[in-house]
Amino acid sequence: MTAAPAARTSDARTSGAAPAAAHPALLGTAGALVFLALWEAAPRTGLVDARALPPLSAVVPELVDRASGAAYWIAVGDTVAAAGLGLAIALAAALALGFAVGSVPVLRAYTASTVEFLRPIPSVALIPVAVLLYATDIRSTLLLVVYASFWQIYIQVLYGVADIDPVVEQTARSFRFGRAARVRHVIWPSALPYVLTGVRLGAAVALILAVTAQLVIGSPGLGKQIQAAQAGGAVPAVYALILTTGALGVLVNVGVRALERRVLRWHPAVRGEAPV
Amino acid sequence: MPEPALPPDTSQGSGPMPEPMLDVVGLHKTYPGDGRPVEAVRDLTFRLEHGEFVCVVGPSGCGKTTLLKCLAGLMAPTSGRVELAGRPVTGPPADLAVVFQEYGRSLFPWLTVRANVELPLIEKGTGKARRRELVEESLAAVGLSGSADAHPWQLSGGMQQRVAIARAVAYEPAVLLMDEPFAAVDAQTRGDLEDLVRDIWRRLDVTVLFVTHDIDEAVYLGQRVLVLSAAPTVLQEEVRVDLPEERDQLDTRKDPRFAELRAWAYAEIQRAKADVHRSGAGPRE
Ligand SMILES: Nc1ncnc2c1ncn2[C@@H]1O[C@H](COP(=O)(O)OP(=O)(O)OP(=O)(O)O)[C@@H](O)[C@H]1O
Ligand SMILES: [Mg+2]
Numbered sequence: 001m002t003a004a005p006a007a008r009t010s011d012a013r014t015s016g017a018a019p020a021a022a023h024p025a026l027l028g029t030a031g032a033l034v035f036l037a038l039w040e041a042a043p044r045t046g047l048v049d050a051r052a053l054p055p056l057s058a059v060v061p062e063l064v065d066r067a068s069g070a071a072y073w074i075a076v077g078d079t080v081a082a083a084g085l086g087l088a089i090a091l092a093a094a095l096a097l098g099f100a101v102g103s104v105p106v107l108r109a110y111t112a113s114t115v116e117f118l119r120p121i122p123s124v125a126l127i128p129v130a131v132l133l134y135a136t137d138i139r140s141t142l143l144l145v146v147y148a149s150f151w152q153i154y155i156q157v158l159y160g161v162a163d164i165d166p167v168v169e170q171t172a173r174s175f176r177f178g179r180a181a182r183v184r185h186v187i188w189p190s191a192l193p194y195v196l197t198g199v200r201l202g203a204a205v206a207l208i209l210a211v212t213a214q215l216v217i218g219s220p221g222l223g224k225q226i227q228a229a230q231a232g233g234a235v236p237a238v239y240a241l242i243l244t245t246g247a248l249g250v251l252v253n254v255g256v257r258a259l260e261r262r263v264l265r266w267h268p269a270v271r272g273e274a275p276v
Numbered sequence: 277m278p279e280p281a282l283p284p285d286t287s288q289g290s291g292p293m294p295e296p297m298l299d300v301v302g303l304h305k306t307y308p309g310d311g312r313p314v315e316a317v318r319d320l321t322f323r324l325e326h327g328e329f330v331c332v333v334g335p336s337g338c339g340k341t342t343l344l345k346c347l348a349g350l351m352a353p354t355s356g357r358v359e360l361a362g363r364p365v366t367g368p369p370a371d372l373a374v375v376f377q378e379y380g381r382s383l384f385p386w387l388t389v390r391a392n393v394e395l396p397l398i399e400k401g402t403g404k405a406r407r408r409e410l411v412e413e414s415l416a417a418v419g420l421s422g423s424a425d426a427h428p429w430q431l432s433g434g435m436q437q438r439v440a441i442a443r444a445v446a447y448e449p450a451v452l453l454m455d456e457p458f459a460a461v462d463a464q465t466r467g468d469l470e471d472l473v474r475d476i477w478r479r480l481d482v483t484v485l486f487v488t489h490d491i492d493e494a495v496y497l498g499q500r501v502l503v504l505s506a507a508p509t510v511l512q513e514e515v516r517v518d519l520p521e522e523r524d525q526l527d528t529r530k531d532p533r534f535a536e537l538r539a540w541a542y543a544e545i546q547r548a549k550a551d552v553h554r555s556g557a558g559p560r561e
Contacts, residue, residue, distance in 0.1 A: 165381050167376055167378045167381040167382045168381060168382065168384065170345075170350055170374075170376065170382075171374075171376065171382045171384075173350055173368055174348055174349075174350060174368045174372075174373070174374045175368070175373070175395075175396035175399060175400075175447065176367075176368050176370065176399065176400070177396075177399050178399065181399050185384065185395060186384075189384070189386040192386075265427075266385045266386045266427055266429065267385070268429075271429065
């Protein structure tokens with residue numbers, strides 16, 4: 001491959017990889033291509049039932065077709081809005097509670113067992129409650145999304161607030177930083193890597209729960225569309241919509257990682273070296 | 277303890293004594309531990325006069341960091357008292373700055389060098405123009421004007437330590453506490469940093485307490501050296517360093533008097549390690 005030498009030099013600088021190793025991005029692309037080829041081949045060779053899994057070549061035109069209509073984009077918008085709004089609410093609540101509880105050891109110990117009890121409750125178990133409260137309104141979806149992503153972020157915030165370098169802490173104290181300055185200049189930057197990890201995990205969960213809620217409860221969005229397509233026997237459409245949710249997930253992850261790289265330029269994990 | 281020879285300008289004896297900058301009386305610190313208390317400092321009494329440069333040496337684990345934290349108001353002593361310019365220390369005092377041994381961790385990695393030096397000044401309420409002046413001056417003093425916009429992790433260890441020193445100096449403290457600040461830098465850098473600290477001390481009107489485990493460093497830098505005993509820690513010995521004020525890495529270290537003082541301090545530390553709590557003879561004039 002002609003691009004290989006260039007790719008290799010840039011790679012060697014960052015990770016010191018063996019010269020023979022191919023670029024990870026190239027490997028990833030190759031893997032995806034193999035996966036898509038298998039998808040195409042499996043129903044065609046009769047390995048799986050084409051009625052349950054139509055070949056890729058049947059799904060792609062369906063996706064293109066749907067993507068040219070407004071209904072598809074409205075559904076995408078509804079799902080993104082529900083997941084995004086839910087994530088935002090969860091983030092705000094997790095930050096407020098996490099900072100408050102995390103910086104008071106007594107409070108932290110006091111709430112620990114309750115958190116350990118509430119956290120593992122699967123959000124989908126709350127579907128009946130959501131329906132009872134809000135029927136098919138977007139608030140049903142929000143309830144599930146917020147509940148699920150809140151814990152992901154909250155736990156990370158608790159870890160982050162606890163993981164403050166004692167030397168940094170003492171430095172701030174010796175320079176007589178006030179409470180507000182400690183939060184802003186010491187606790188917040190120290191916790192930020194954890195907060196962003198929480199956001200990344202929470203965003204994935206938010207998307208899953210948004211689609212689930214729409215699928216089960218029937219509030220508007222991609223989930224509801226999948227349900228409708230399945231009820232109408234439009235199997236390629238089901239897969240076209242599933243592909244869409246997958247693409248959203250990838251986009252969210254790429255987005256948060258880019259944010260991490262930008263905001264945490266100073267962090268050892270981002271600058272790619274061990275701390276001093 | 278034999279009275280070490282004093283420079284003629286220091287009044288000691290009858291008459292009103294000038295108020296010491298730092299007064300430590302009967303300082304005792306026992307860490308509660310987990311059921312097994314650790315007595316880190318047994319009984320320390322000493323004082324630093326205004327503008328003095330005093331070094332503290334002692335065996336590892338004898339409580340030097342503990343002492344420093346008590347002086348800096350970061351930790352309450354179990355008993356005894358610390359006074360800074362006549363006022364008891366109950367929390368971190370306004371006119372005191374600390375340079376920690378772990379310089380890599382004491383700088384805020386998310387801030388640039390300039391912001392690291394400036395942040396304590398902002399918190400102190402220093403005006404913007406004065407802040408800029410202080411940051412420029414202190415960075416220039418440590419030779420880092422060119423690195424103001426870098427992040428600490430982009431600098432070498434010695435440069436990071438200079439940022440920490442610049443930050444403390446910009447704060448304009450009356451007392452500067454330094455905890456084994458050069459333990460982790462190479463010999464060449466170390467010599468440069470030693471001269472830097474002495475230079476800053478001579479130019480600014482600041483009282484310095486410098487903790488080190490290096491006897492040569494203590495004798496080279498200080499006007500006085502306090503030798504601590506092994507834990508449980510008491511003040512084992514104290515010597516006035518009667519070397520010329522003008523110190524030089526080559527000449528001072530070649531001075532026979534320097535060799536005498538360091539040999540004496542070395543013997544004291546050995547004695548401290550052997551845990552003999554009896555004062556011996558100081559160096560002869
Ligand atoms: N937070 C703590 N809890 C309990 N014991 C402690 C604590 N910090 C220090 N100690 C103990 O107190 C004693 C003195 O520790 P300190 O760190 O002050 O020594 P040091 O003279 O600074 O040593 P070094 O030269 O190695 O830095 C040691 O025995 C240590 O184990
Ligand atoms: Mg120490």
